[in-house]
Amino acid sequence: xxxxxxxxxxxxxxxxxxxxxxxxxxxxxxxxxxxxxxxxxxxxxxxxxxxxxxxxxxxxxxxxxxxxxxxxxxxxxxxxxxxxxxxxxxxxxxxxxxxxxxxxxxxxxxxxxxxxxxxxxxxxxxxxxxxxxxxxxxxxxxxxxxxxxxxxxxxxxxxxxxxxxxxxxxxxxxxxxxxxxxxxxxxxxxxxxxxxxxxxxxxxxxxxxxxxxxxxxxxxxxxxxxxxxxxxxxxxxxxxxxxxxxxxxx
Amino acid sequence: xxxxxxxxxxxxxxxxxxxxxxxxxxxxxxxxxxxxxxxxxxxxxxxxxxxxxxxxxxxxxxxxxxxxxxxxxxxxxxxxxxxxxxxxxxxxxxxxxxxxxxxxxxxxxxxxxxxxxxxxxxxxxxxxxxxxxxxxxxxxxxxxxxxxxxxxxxxxxxxxxxxxxxxxxxxxxxxxxxxxxxxxxxxxxxxxxxxxxxxxxxxxxxxxxxxxxxxxxxxxxxxxxxxxxxxxxxxxxxxxxxxxxxxxxxxxxxxxxxxxxxxxxxxxxxxxxxxxxxxxxxxxxxxxxxxxxxxxxxxxxxxxxxxxxxxxxxxxxxxxxxxxxxxxxxxxxxxxxxxxxxxxxxxxxxxxxxxxxxxxxxxxxxxxxxxxxxxxxxxxxxxxxxxxxxxxxxxxxxxxxxxxxxxxxxxxxxxxxxxxxxxxxxxxxxxxxxxxxxxxxxxxxxxxxxxxxxxxxxxxxxxxxxxxxxxxxxxxxxxxxxxxxxxxxxxxxxxxxxxxxxxxxxxxxxxxxxxxxxxxxxxxxxxxxxxxxxxxxxxxxxxxxxxxxxxxxxxxxxxxxxxxxxxxxxxxxxxxxxxxxxxxxxxxxxxxxxxxxxxxxxxxxxxxxxxxxxxxxxxxxxxxxxxxxxxxxxxxxxxxxxxxxxxxxxxxxxxxxxxxxxxxxx
Numbered sequence: 001x002x003x004x005x006x007x008x009x010x011x012x013x014x015x016x017x018x019x020x021x022x023x024x025x026x027x028x029x030x031x032x033x034x035x036x037x038x039x040x041x042x043x044x045x046x047x048x049x050x051x052x053x054x055x056x057x058x059x060x061x062x063x064x065x066x067x068x069x070x071x072x073x074x075x076x077x078x079x080x081x082x083x084x085x086x087x088x089x090x091x092x093x094x095x096x097x098x099x100x101x102x103x104x105x106x107x108x109x110x111x112x113x114x115x116x117x118x119x120x121x122x123x124x125x126x127x128x129x130x131x132x133x134x135x136x137x138x139x140x141x142x143x144x145x146x147x148x149x150x151x152x153x154x155x156x157x158x159x160x161x162x163x164x165x166x167x168x169x170x171x172x173x174x175x176x177x178x179x180x181x182x183x184x185x186x187x188x189x190x191x192x193x194x195x196x197x198x199x200x201x202x203x204x205x206x207x208x209x210x211x212x213x214x215x216x217x218x219x220x221x222x223x224x225x226x227x228x229x230x231x232x233x234x235x236x237x238x239x240x241x242x243x244x245x246x247x248x249x250x
Numbered sequence: 251x252x253x254x255x256x257x258x259x260x261x262x263x264x265x266x267x268x269x270x271x272x273x274x275x276x277x278x279x280x281x282x283x284x285x286x287x288x289x290x291x292x293x294x295x296x297x298x299x300x301x302x303x304x305x306x307x308x309x310x311x312x313x314x315x316x317x318x319x320x321x322x323x324x325x326x327x328x329x330x331x332x333x334x335x336x337x338x339x340x341x342x343x344x345x346x347x348x349x350x351x352x353x354x355x356x357x358x359x360x361x362x363x364x365x366x367x368x369x370x371x372x373x374x375x376x377x378x379x380x381x382x383x384x385x386x387x388x389x390x391x392x393x394x395x396x397x398x399x400x401x402x403x404x405x406x407x408x409x410x411x412x413x414x415x416x417x418x419x420x421x422x423x424x425x426x427x428x429x430x431x432x433x434x435x436x437x438x439x440x441x442x443x444x445x446x447x448x449x450x451x452x453x454x455x456x457x458x459x460x461x462x463x464x465x466x467x468x469x470x471x472x473x474x475x476x477x478x479x480x481x482x483x484x485x486x487x488x489x490x491x492x493x494x495x496x497x498x499x500x501x502x503x504x505x506x507x508x509x510x511x512x513x514x515x516x517x518x519x520x521x522x523x524x525x526x527x528x529x530x531x532x533x534x535x536x537x538x539x540x541x542x543x544x545x546x547x548x549x550x551x552x553x554x555x556x557x558x559x560x561x562x563x564x565x566x567x568x569x570x571x572x573x574x575x576x577x578x579x580x581x582x583x584x585x586x587x588x589x590x591x592x593x594x595x596x597x598x599x600x601x602x603x604x605x606x607x608x609x610x611x612x613x614x615x616x617x618x619x620x621x622x623x624x625x626x627x628x629x630x631x632x633x634x635x636x637x638x639x640x641x642x643x644x645x646x647x648x649x650x651x652x653x654x655x656x657x658x659x660x661x662x663x664x665x666x667x668x669x670x671x672x673x674x675x676x677x678x679x680x681x682x683x684x685x686x687x688x689x690x691x692x693x694x695x696x697x698x699x700x701x702x703x704x705x706x707x708x709x710x711x712x713x714x715x716x717x718x719x720x721x722x723x724x725x726x727x728x729x730x731x732x733x734x735x736x737x738x739x740x741x742x743x744x745x746x747x748x749x750x751x752x753x754x755x756x757x758x759x760x761x762x763x764x765x766x767x768x769x770x771x772x773x774x775x776x777x778x779x780x781x782x783x784x785x786x787x788x789x790x791x792x793x794x795x796x797x798x799x800x801x802x803x804x805x806x807x808x809x810x811x812x813x814x815x816x817x818x819x820x821x822x823x824x825x826x827x828x829x830x831x832x833x834x835x836x837x838x839x840x841x842x843x844x845x846x847x848x849x850x851x852x853x854x855x856x857x858x859x860x861x862x863x864x865x866x867x868x869x870x871x872x873x874x875x876x877x878x879x880x881x882x883x884x885x886x887x888x889x890x891x892x893x894x895x896x897x898x899x900x901x902x903x904x905x906x907x908x909x910x911x912x913x914x915x916x
Contacts, residue, residue: 045776057489059529063320085661111828125429129422130381134301134727136372138379145390155383191381
């Protein structure tokens with residue numbers, strides 16, 4: 001198929017960017033979206049132009065690095081998939097496709113479609129862990145049974161890949177879905193209880209400091225999350241936060 | 251040069267204990283004055299960085315991705331082995347040790363492997379304490395499944411995302427130390443040279459991938475936890491950015507590279523669909539717990555299937571060939587990866603392949619769906635259930651176990667694997683070879699360590715499934731934190747290491763010269779042009795089957811690619827700022843040199859073992875034929891300045907605890 005691409009080009013964080021039009025031809029519907037971008041870049045390099053910079057690594061939907069806003073949707077038109085898992089069979093010959101970076105105050109553009117998501121790392125550093133040293137001298141793994149339902153819910157929250165689609169798609173640039181997934185993973189496990197209150201307070205504080213907006217219950221994050229992280233996590237985090245704020249001494 | 255693996259004396263099950271009891275320590279006050287650089291933040295790197303920082307060392311951790319959490323360990327699917335014997339099926343440390351040595355076709359080091367088996371159980375305890383949500387049964391206890399090459403269930407898992415959960419666990423431990431200021435995190439940084447002062451590793455040159463600047467970082471020790479080199483094949487299940495550069499630059503500085511020809515071709519990957527493909531996707535080995543592998547028994551059926559005149563579901567049982575169950579009745583579909591891959595290739599080469607390219611076999615879940623459906627009906631006390639209801643119940647169970655894998659498959663292939671059997675074919679997945687290390691995980695450069703897939707030590711000529719995660723975490727959590735002290739105990743008086751020295755100047759200039767050369771050569775061809783060309787040669791001649799003639803041809807061709815590459819590659823842009831093509835060019839330059847070494851190593855090893863299958867050396871029924879008399883050694887290669895003329899240095903492998911015999915899974 002033949003396509004028209006309108007791609008966001010921006011040389012660096014401080015420079016102005018704009019949409020630039022490119023044509024690509026002979027795109028197979030079996031290609032992934034990023035393989036289509038490879039075709040474009042190969043052509044650009046051969047003709048002496050600067051290829052489009054974009055983040056990507058595993059190309060199997062798990063590393064969370066790819067991050068394109070395609071036709072106004074984070075990771076494109078399909079649900080429950082990352083950009084790298086989006087295939088060209090989801091488009092038609094002759095389509096015009098708009099490709100933009102994640103847009104959020106907390107995620108400055110580095111170049112073209114690449115953004116800086118290190119704010120997520122810093123939120124994690126503020127409390128996204130259980131304080132146990134790696135001695136190997138911990139309890140036997142089966143010493144504390146965990147109800148299967150809790151373990152499964154904790155796992156579902158933990159499958160967040162930290163791609164930032166939730167922030168990109170939120171009109172407020174809120175990171176509540178990301179942060180709440182981490183808070184929930186630990187809140188649901190016995191191992192996470194000791195630091196439960198501190199954790200949610202510290203992570204939320206850091207989240208606000210990093211410039212992420214507030215949640216106003218729109219729910220777009222859940223819709224466009226490639227890993228189907230549930231809004232229930234946000235409700236849980238609000239509860240955790242409230243409990244921790246009311247009775248900080250316990 | 252002779253190699254000393256520094257294996258402690260004593261009986262195999264006492265070596266590690268004895269070592270830990272007698273190894274030198276660094277006191278806490280001195281640790282604060284010692285810098286350690288950890289390159290790479292996958293399972294080995296993140297766990298090493300976290301552990302070393304907890305101990306009190308000052309750690310710098312580098313990753314080329316935008317966050318440590320993206321390292322490719324994240325993509326490991328099926329599980330992690332540990333000798334816990336929770337299933338009460340006769341597992342033990344010795345059995346894990348034995349299975350790993352045998353699985354590696356008797357080409358790994360006994361002492362290292364035994365240590366790995368010993369610490370395996372601690373890994374699970376540690377991860378659970380960190381909040382890793384492993385799969386549990388209804389009693390709330392941990393669940394296990396089976397992987398290839400074993401007859402017990404010792405694999406812990408978190409659905410098809412075990413690597414993700416373990417890496418996020420290590421990343422959380424690391425994040426805690428970053429928050430405390432004990433780790434300085436350098437994301438979007440790539441190591442491009444190792445700096446050696448007075449024979450010791452004293453730092454690195456790294457490129458800041460955002461600004462483009464070359465940076466000098468000094469340390470008292472450098473740990474390379476940089477993964478494998480599977481991307482030398484261009485198409486592999488590795489991430490696009492996975493590369494050998496850190497390890498290769500250390501090799502050029504004197505670290506020996508061991509067994510480069512030992513590469514793992516994984517049997518169950520989604521087949522190649524066309525020339526546009528940029529990478530391949532694995533379907534976890536855990537699927538072989540429940541999936542049965544087959545091709546049509548008769549060529550006319552295979553032809554009809556390829557022509558889409560016949561649907562696989564309509565082919566009756568008696569016209570199917572479950573070739574693994576037929577050839578290897580004792581292990582069936584759970585034979586080790588090298589054997590399963592070769593068997594698939596053999597059937598496809600004979601004309602029984604089932605997709606349009608003829609390079610695919612079926613992985614079929616229909617029997618498992620029915621089996622689980624019936625069990626589920628019993629559990630729920632349902633009687634007189636229809637076949638359709640049983641299928642529905644069974645699909646639910648399969649979805650709970652492998653849901654994300656089935657979804658990935660459907661995304662890529664556009665077929666529903668619950669309804670039609672998956673099509674799979676072998677693809678490059680893991681590299682057993684890597685930097686030579688001794689028992690302490692130190693390379694031949696003092697102060698330079700290699701952990702995880704980046705070293706060669708534990709998997710011999712073939713790695714068993716679910717053992718990569720085990721090794722990465724064992725090295726980072728439980729081995730390096732002990733062994734590094736033995737070296738650093740001599741460094742307590744060194745003080746901080748200056749970077750304004752001739753050695754750092756030389757290394758930085760060396761990197762700058764190479765990178766600048768890419769912009770001034772007047773070339774016209776994109777980096778990928780060379781990478782694809784190199785990958786095809788290595789896949790064809792140094793892939794699942796190798797022979798003398800092919801390897802010699804490949805070596806000549808790779809030399810030509812190397813010359814042409816420097817003359818004609820085109821890298822747009824400049825040294826300044828973000829430049830992904832420049833990053834790729836530097837990596838491919840190293841892959842080209844490594845590719846030649848792989849072929850030289852494969853040519854030298856006149857035997858077949860594990861993943862290294864030389865067509866000249868096979869049994870009458872097509873199994874690998876080892877030559878223990880002449881090749882029971884680690885081939886460690888020394889860089890001489892000319893990539894085509896490395897020196898071979900041998901480390902003899904001595905088996906005192908396991909009887910070396912022909913490897914049989916029949």
